[in-house]
Amino acid sequence: MASLDDLAPGTTATVEELRCEEPDAVRLMELGFIPGVAVSCQRAVPLGDLAVYQVEGSQIALRRETAARILLSETPERGGDERA
Amino acid sequence: MPSAAPAPSGVSGPKGSGRRVVAICGAPNVGKSTLFNRLTGLHQKVANYPGITVEKRIGSLDLPAGQQVDLVDLPGIVGLHPRSEDERISMNVLRGASGALPKPSAAILLLDSTNLRAQLRLVPEILGFGIPTLVVLNMADDLAARGGSIDTEAVARQVGAPVALVSARQGTGMDKIARFLEGTLDPPPPVRLPVLNNIPAERLWAGGVARDAGYRPPEPSLWGRRLDSVFLHPVAGPLIFLVVVIAVFQSIFTLAAPLMDAVDAAVAGSGGWLGAVLPDSILKGLLLDGIWAGVGSVVIFLPQILILFLFIGVLEDSGYLARAAAIADRSMRAVGLEGRSFIPLLSAYACAVPAIMAARTIESQRDRLATIFIAPLTTCSARLPVYALLIAAFVPERPLVGPFLGTRAALLLGLYAAGFVAACGTAWVLKSSVLRSRPAPFMLQLPPYRWPTLRSLSLRLYDRSRIFLRRAGTVIMATTIVLWFLASVPYSNGEPPEIGDSVAGSLGRAIEPLVEPLGLNWKIGIGLITSLAAREVIVGTLGTIYGMEGDEDSPALQEALRSELTFGGAVALLLFFAFAMQCMSTVAIVRRETGGWKWPIAQFAYMLALAYLAGFVAYRMLG
Numbered sequence: 001m002a003s004l005d006d007l008a009p010g011t012t013a014t015v016e017e018l019r020c021e022e023p024d025a026v027r028l029m030e031l032g033f034i035p036g037v038a039v040s041c042q043r044a045v046p047l048g049d050l051a052v053y054q055v056e057g058s059q060i061a062l063r064r065e066t067a068a069r070i071l072l073s074e075t076p077e078r079g080g081d082e083r084a
Numbered sequence: 085m086p087s088a089a090p091a092p093s094g095v096s097g098p099k100g101s102g103r104r105v106v107a108i109c110g111a112p113n114v115g116k117s118t119l120f121n122r123l124t125g126l127h128q129k130v131a132n133y134p135g136i137t138v139e140k141r142i143g144s145l146d147l148p149a150g151q152q153v154d155l156v157d158l159p160g161i162v163g164l165h166p167r168s169e170d171e172r173i174s175m176n177v178l179r180g181a182s183g184a185l186p187k188p189s190a191a192i193l194l195l196d197s198t199n200l201r202a203q204l205r206l207v208p209e210i211l212g213f214g215i216p217t218l219v220v221l222n223m224a225d226d227l228a229a230r231g232g233s234i235d236t237e238a239v240a241r242q243v244g245a246p247v248a249l250v251s252a253r254q255g256t257g258m259d260k261i262a263r264f265l266e267g268t269l270d271p272p273p274p275v276r277l278p279v280l281n282n283i284p285a286e287r288l289w290a291g292g293v294a295r296d297a298g299y300r301p302p303e304p305s306l307w308g309r310r311l312d313s314v315f316l317h318p319v320a321g322p323l324i325f326l327v328v329v330i331a332v333f334q335s336i337f338t339l340a341a342p343l344m345d346a347v348d349a350a351v352a353g354s355g356g357w358l359g360a361v362l363p364d365s366i367l368k369g370l371l372l373d374g375i376w377a378g379v380g381s382v383v384i385f386l387p388q389i390l391i392l393f394l395f396i397g398v399l400e401d402s403g404y405l406a407r408a409a410a411i412a413d414r415s416m417r418a419v420g421l422e423g424r425s426f427i428p429l430l431s432a433y434a435c436a437v438p439a440i441m442a443a444r445t446i447e448s449q450r451d452r453l454a455t456i457f458i459a460p461l462t463t464c465s466a467r468l469p470v471y472a473l474l475i476a477a478f479v480p481e482r483p484l485v486g487p488f489l490g491t492r493a494a495l496l497l498g499l500y501a502a503g504f505v506a507a508c509g510t511a512w513v514l515k516s517s518v519l520r521s522r523p524a525p526f527m528l529q530l531p532p533y534r535w536p537t538l539r540s541l542s543l544r545l546y547d548r549s550r551i552f553l554r555r556a557g558t559v560i561m562a563t564t565i566v567l568w569f570l571a572s573v574p575y576s577n578g579e580p581p582e583i584g585d586s587v588a589g590s591l592g593r594a595i596e597p598l599v600e601p602l603g604l605n606w607k608i609g610i611g612l613i614t615s616l617a618a619r620e621v622i623v624g625t626l627g628t629i630y631g632m633e634g635d636e637d638s639p640a641l642q643e644a645l646r647s648e649l650t651f652g653g654a655v656a657l658l659l660f661f662a663f664a665m666q667c668m669s670t671v672a673i674v675r676r677e678t679g680g681w682k683w684p685i686a687q688f689a690y691m692l693a694l695a696y697l698a699g700f701v702a703y704r705m706l707g
Contacts, residue, residue, distance in 0.1 A: 023165065024525050029283040030163035031527055032202050036284065043312065046321040048414030050423075052312070052530060057199025057301070059312075059530040061410045066525040 005067035012040040016073035032056045033070055105154045105186055107177055110194035111203055112160030113531035115222045119194060119252040120157040121543055147266050164209050169444035178213045190216045197221035198302045204290035207243045208277040218246050218264040225251040230302030238297035244275035311533050315407050325411050332395045343387035351380035370568055378564030378624035382556045388465050389552055390545050392434035397544045401536035410528055419508045420515025422526055425455045432462040436670045440677055450521040454514045456674055457687055460665050461507040463500045466619040470661050471499055473623055477642035478654040502662050563617040567625055583629055603653030603703040615666045652706030656699035664695035
């Protein structure tokens with residue numbers, strides 16, 4: 001299954017599952033990474049391994065190892081729909 | 085003590101004498117402080133040090149009907165599960181468990197109307213505290229400009245709470261907030277809200293509310309992305325980052341210089357005038373040589389501090405600082421910290437106190453402690469007067485790299501570098517030993533870019549000036565008066581003593597054996613004692629001891645120092661000031677922020693040992 005760190009800049013996919021410890025998963029969901037919601041990768045941050053993701057109206061920078069815990073429901077593609 | 089201001093008399097909860105506490109809460113970067121400033125203006129009773137947005141701020145507001153309301157501006161929250169200290173503060177206030185404040189009798193929940201589907205989730209979470217709440221949808225101007233719309237009455241019906249659409253920046257829609265605060269806004273009938281602690285279900289509910297209220301989200305902001313493509317560009321991004329950091333430092337020196345000269349001239353001028361009009365007496369000596377010279381030598385640094393805070397204010401309000409923290413993440417990680425520590429450490433170059441408070445945004449408790457521990461090692465502005473005096477006295481100005489870098493500037497840069505290296509090394513040691521922690525996931529919200537407003541920037545500077553001048557008027561003035569007194573007793577034959585025979589002189593001689601290995605004598609020893617209150621006090625103290633105007637530009641004082649100290653002793657003294665924790669305000673804030681004496685004592689002892697060792701080695705090598 002693809003995870004968020006596989007997402008190339010400019011592409012969008014849908015969050016499927018968060019594979020991390022409960023408190024971290026809660027915080028990721030509070031920031032918008034909720035199963036069923038569309039997320040896109042905007043760009044890599046220079047120096048280091050952060051990337052900026054857009055989820056709903058927020059921009060959030062995550063480290064690669066954190067993004068790898070967010071599994072996506074389909075192979076990355078342009079567009080993507082939103083539940084709700 | 086908790087950080088809040090002592091609750092003003094009369095605040096006794098909803099049944100009190102008509103004074104009520106109202107909390108402003110919401111996600112980060114939705115304009116809570118802007119709304120707070122808009123509503124209270126200069127009537128803010130800011131508690132202790134407001135930091136940036138990590139402090140509870142309380143302001144009073146007089147309503148037309150004559151009631152008074154105390155507004156509390158709470159740090160941003162993203163849900164009911166706090167991870168950082170500032171989020172915990174917000175939760176405690178809303179639960180009525182903060183200790184310093186009663187449970188608010190009402191709340192204003194501020195949401196970003198341009199990102200409503202995600203943010204409506206906070207409505208049931210905040211309503212769950214059982215406080216009458218007004219839901220305010222902010223950024224109405226931005227929503228309309230980018231083609232979005234929302235039916236606020238439809239939202240109100242579905243959430244069972246009154247809803248207002250406002251622009252806190254432009255001041256539109258404020259009448260509804262005023263009516264809510266007066267208690268004349270009737271809430272819609274309550275409704276069944278989603279069960280809490282199930283974020284996907286809350287999000288689903290929020291999506292339904294937005295859909296049924298005809299929410300049209302705005303078009304994405306294109307210029308925000310364009311700015312990111314510059315500021316986070318693989319090559320341009322780090323270069324801009326470097327230029328910004330250098331510009332901040334450069335401005336502390338170049339931009340501030342003329343302003344500092346003006347303050348200096350004003351202090352000297354008024355002191356001269358006072359000296360001419362006052363009759364000769366003991367009190368005149370205290371007023372002029374003690375208070376005026378002592379406090380004046382500190383007030384001179386106000387322009388520098390304000391310029392630094394202006395820069396940090398612009399960087400923070402515009403949204404750039406979060407990008408800078410993202411870029412800094414890797415370098416911070418090299419010493420065991422994370423990108424978020426960059427922001428407190430940058431402001432520590434102005435003053436360690438707000439920096440230590442700003443560390444509240446760091447989620448990992450161990451990273452936060454390490455950041456607090458190393459913050460006083462960065463070169464704060466209080467060290468500048470000491471550096472300036474000693475460098476001017478002992479280092480002749482010669483060009484080193486053409487016209488760009490002279491010997492004096494190079495030594496000053498070296499002292500900044502020494503503090504920086506010590507801070508990094510200490511962080512690394514702490515993070516690989518007592519504060520070792522499993523790397524926590526790093527999640528940093530990047531706020532949208534916005535123009536900083538003149539209103540918010542000037543309020544920040546007003547706050548800083550008030551705090552700084554209060555300190556000059558209390559800690560520094562008290563130390564100066566006590567020293568002046570100790571240097572003027574005991575009288576013999578009706579005459580004040582020579583400095584060496586005074587009580588201050590005896591104290592200095594008592595610690596002389598301790599400072600002698602650093603090449604320092606008892607007079608400098610007295611200065612080291614008074615500088616425990618605040619570093620910059622030593623300049624005024626040396627002035628008092630040598631019986632001349634205490635001012636780092638004073639040639640007479642420089643001359644006196646040259647006859648007392650060797651070059652090695654001067655370097656030892658400089659290094660001592662670079663590393664020692666001579667600042668009562670910092671000790672007090674660390675005790676408050678860490679909740680005990682363990683950390684401030686460890687920090688004080690560590691920094692004193694480091695300072696002594698560095699001074700000892702320097703004196704041994706340079707003589």
